[in-house]
Amino acid sequence: NAGVTQTxxxxxxxxxxxxxxxxxxxxxxxxxxxxxxxxxxxxxxxYYSASEGTTDKGEVPNGYNVSRLNKREFSLRLESAAPSxxxxxxxxxxxxxxxxxxxxxxxxxxxxxxVL
Amino acid sequence: xxxxxxxxxxxxxSEGTPVLLRCNYSSSYSPxxxxxxxxxxxxLQLLLKYTSAATLVKGINGFEAEFKKSExxxxxTKPSAHMSDAAEYFCVVSDRDTGFQKxxxxxxxxLLVSP
Numbered sequence: 695n696a697g698v699t700q701t702x703x704x705x706x707x708x709x710x711x712x713x714x715x716x717x718x719x720x721x722x723x724x725x726x727x728x729x730x731x732x733x734x735x736x737x738x739x740x741y742y743s744a745s746e747g748t749t750d751k752g753e754v755p756n757g758y759n760v761s762r763l764n765k766r767e768f769s770l771r772l773e774s775a776a777p778s779x780x781x782x783x784x785x786x787x788x789x790x791x792x793x794x795x796x797x798x799x800x801x802x803x804x805x806x807x808x809v810l
Numbered sequence: 811x812x813x814x815x816x817x818x819x820x821x822x823x824s825e826g827t828p829v830l831l832r833c834n835y836s837s838s839y840s841p842x843x844x845x846x847x848x849x850x851x852x853x854l855q856l857l858l859k860y861t862s863a864a865t866l867v868k869g870i871n872g873f874e875a876e877f878k879k880s881e882x883x884x885x886x887t888k889p890s891a892h893m894s895d896a897a898e899y900f901c902v903v904s905d906r907d908t909g910f911q912k913x914x915x916x917x918x919x920x921l922l923v924s925p
Contacts, residue, residue, distance in 0.1 A: 734918075739913075784853060799913060801854040
């Protein structure tokens with residue numbers, strides 16, 4: 695049971711290049727998330743997928759697109775990378791519980807992206 | 811919308827002394843609250859979670875947190891720090907304003923432990 699896996703671990707891009715960050719989970723979770731982490735700002739939600747076949751914008755979606763390929767996989771695409779997108783990107787997943795108790799999110803190890 | 815404020819960006823302790831990491835929250839309803847820990851160059855790991863069952867929540871590695879509604883606080887404590895506790899700690903609140911529960915993170919507290 696690997697939990698949440700992310701590829702690649704590190705990436706350097708030039709401004710204007712595109713790339714896709716991959717995420718997969720083997721916990722049969724319904725919901726998946728993409729965050730970015732910047733110094734002094736905690737984690738901010740980029741996009742999320744409440745269930746297979748749905749995606750929604752989070753707090754900072756501009757410059758990104760996502761695809762929920764199937765229940766296991768959720769990818770994040772940068773179409774034209776900018777230096778402001780230099781960050782550490784985390785994928786997470788959670789079950790969907792009934793009621794108002796919040797689900798625990800399980801995080802991947804992160805992708806460190808630098809845009810020159 | 812819900813929010814959390816972590817009152818200290820850095821906390822320094824000596825090994826064997828108590829740890830206190832402070833967090834205040836803002837929520838228009840009974841919140842779910844979490845503490846996550848992030849060791850250097852690693853992902854985030856859940857320390858503990860409050861879901862209104864008990865106000866004192868025990869987590870992994872000897873950490874615990876107490877939910878105080880009157881003070882809107884959820885401070886993280888540990889009686890005796892260990893060198894391996896050096897990490898960044900995030901206080902997190904669940905936001906369900908849009909009908910789907912999302913997590914809102916504080917800005918983090920870096921815990922430094924000296925021998």
